[in-house]
Every structure is written in C-alpha cells, then in structure tokens.
Amino acid sequence: MNTEEFGFETQAIRTHLEKTQFQEHSTPLYLSSSFIFEDAEDMRASFTEEKVRNIYSRFSNPNTTEFVDKVCAMEGAEAGYAFATGMAAIYSTFAALLDSGDHIVSAGSVFGSTHALFMTYFPKWNIETTYFDINKPETIESFIKPNTKILYAETPTNPGVDVIDLELLGQIAKKHNLILIIDNCFATPYIQQPIKYGAHIVVHSATKLIDGQGRVLGGVAVGEAELIRKIYLFSRNTGPAMSPFNAWVLSKSLETLAVRVDKHCENALKVAEFLESHPNVESVKYPFLKSHPKYEIAKKQMRLGGNIIAIEIKGGLEAGRKFLDKIKLCSLSANIGDVKTIVTHPASTTHSKLSEEDQLAVGITQGLVRVSVGLETVEDVIADLKQALS
Secondary structure, three states, X not given: OOOOOOOHHHHHHHOOOOOOOOOOOOOOOOOOOEOOOOOHHHHHHHHOOOOXXXXXXXXXXXXXXXXXXXXXXXXXXXXXXXXXXXHHHHHHHHHHHOOOOOEEEEEOOOOHXXXXXXXXXXXXXXXXXXXXXXXXXXXXXXXXXXXXXXXXXXXXXOXXXXXXXXXXXXXXXXXHOOEXXXXXXXXXXXXXXXXXXXOOEEEEEOXXXXXXXXXXXXXXXXXXXXXXXXXXXXXXXXXXXXXXXHHHHHHHHXXXXXXXXXXXXXXXXXXXXXXXXXXXXXXXXXXXXXXXXXXXHHHHHOOOOOOEXXXXXXXXXXXXXXXXXXXXXXXXXXXXXXXXOEEEXXXXXXXXXXXXXXXXXXXXXXOEEEXXXXXXXXXXXXXXXXXXXX
16 A cells, blocks of 8 residues: 555554455564575576565565655655664765765764764764754854765754754755755654755664654665665675564554653653743753754754753762662663653763764753753653652
8 A cells, every 4th residue: 555645643553564364454574584586587687686576584584664654755765774773874874975085074972882982983984074053053154175975964863852853964965966864763764854945864772752662673775765875785795684573563553642751751751841930950952942043943843842851960970870879760871852851961871982083063961961851741750850850
C-alpha cells in the first residue's frame, strides 16, 4: 500500500512489508543471516543489483527495510539505511561522504561522542572541523572554506536544549553547495522534519524516543537517494547494520510514536513550568517555554517542545550532586527518551570526556542537569523533583 497520501500516524502504522502466504496482521521477525536464490542467474543478477532483493542481512533484511521505509515516510526522505546504534549512523554518514582534506562546519553544541569523532578521530584522516556558536548563527558563513563539504547541527541540542533555525541552515547550505546533515534525535520526525527546510540527510539515535522504552539500540540515516547510496555502499562493506530483531522492535515502536511523544511533551511542559517557578533553580531551558531564547524559532519549526529540559541548579556542582542523591522516583541514567523519567548530570557522564573549557564553550556548566521527562503521572514526577530540590 502506498501511504504517501495519508497522515503521519497512518503512515507509521500502515507502512509495512507485503504479507506472506500466512496473511499475518503484524510483520513477522526475519531472523535470517542470509537468503537463498532460485538458480545461478538469479544469484548473479542479485549481486549485480539488477534485481532488488535481500541477499545478506548486513546489506538488507525485511525487518530493517520496513523500519527504514517508515522513517523515510515520516521524514519525507527518498531513502535510508538502518544502523546498530545512533553513533554508527553518524560515523558512517560522515565517513561515506567525506574525503581526506575535507572540512566540516558544525555547531559546537554536539553530543560528546560526536565531538570525539570531530576532534580525535577525523583529524587522523586529515578531516578538519570548525565549530560555530549555535547562538550566533550569523557567524556560520565566516567559517566556510573552499574545502568545506558538510554543515552539521543538532536541534534541539544535547544536553543544553538550544535551538537553531533550520530554514537559515538550509539557505546557507544551498548558497555554498554544502551537504546539510541534521541530528533530529531530540525532536523525532513527529515534532519536526528538517528535510522540509533544506536538510539533505537526517540522522537519529533510534535508541531514544523512537524506541521509547529503553529496550534496544539503533540508528538510522535518511535523505536524498544519491547520498544514501554512498552511505549504503560504505556500510555494506564496513558492517554497522542494525539487527533484524532490533529493527522489528523499532518498527513496532514507530506505530505509537505520535501518541507517546504527545504525552511526553505534555508532561515536559508542566515539569518545565514547575522548575521555572522553583526558587532553587537558577534557570530552565525548554523550547516551548516563552523564556527560551529561541522560543519563536522553536514554535516555527517544531510541532511540540520535546521531552528534554535543561536546568541550572543554584549552588553549582555540590548542589547538583545533592539533588541527584535525593532523587527517589526518577532514574539516574545516561539514556533519554524512555517512558521512565531520567535525570542526568552531563558534565560527569555523557560529556565527561570533554575538558571543562570545552564543556563551558557549549554551555555545559558543572551545575547543569538534564531531565528526560517520561510518561509517569506528571504530579508524581514533579513531587520527586520538588523534594530533591528542597
């Protein structure tokens, strides 16, 4: 069934594989490493790609195909490839599209492991990265060089929940003939679709809100078919493919993404409003709070505000430590996007490999706490945060 003319939720639920002879209502698991051929000619034509079919699950598998097809429908993308993790998606995307001597212009506010790729590993292959301040987008063009190939950003960012204008990035990428890659993990395709604003590739850690229950790892890159083809060939040879089981889980998760994210965002806004009014909280950053410096941009490009809140607790590191130690209901974990509310101290966990100077440069202070608001009764979450802040 072609679901292009249907709404978001219908696409998420009704984009699926052809039924087998058993006429199952729910897509089965295809736990097979490989697939057989009718004869020598079928095998030859399959390997030369004259036929589009499954050969080996490192290349493709029915379950990963269904998952990718759903994400493509949601993001408005032409093609995609599914990875074992979100970082595998980010690394493979860059590695497939870059050559030695190329240059990346990236927002400085990026996930810690992405920062490690840019600053520790890519320089070994003569690939340079220049950071811009996400709150000073007017400086972006000054960093573009003749060898710049990729413009990259997360929005909202991890962990500071900063927002950048996707339309502006699309215009800059088009003007300078750059590949625009957006990490859409915090928003999900339900909240925003960067391709509408000019992104060529969108990447996700499917481990987060796409799974939504902290069960499996996964990543995905979707976008223009020509670019995805390069990513696919690189990944086919290097082997970061998503497992069929994880793809099956994530494909089912997408069927409830809209209803889950609606509730996540409803809860998160209530929690953010409570935190903003608490005397022991220095500051709160949440895209749909009017106090967010990019509130108008967030409202323009995002359906909802997401489930992540960044707070600065009065008293710095020691106050933050006491707050974490007093948490009872919420979880202390490095994950986000779970049905369970999670509280994280980025400076000592997810971004601990950055120097304090680098942390401060991207807005990570010693007192910054990231709250991933879950689906519990919101009054219970607020009560736990309230007692921990007292």
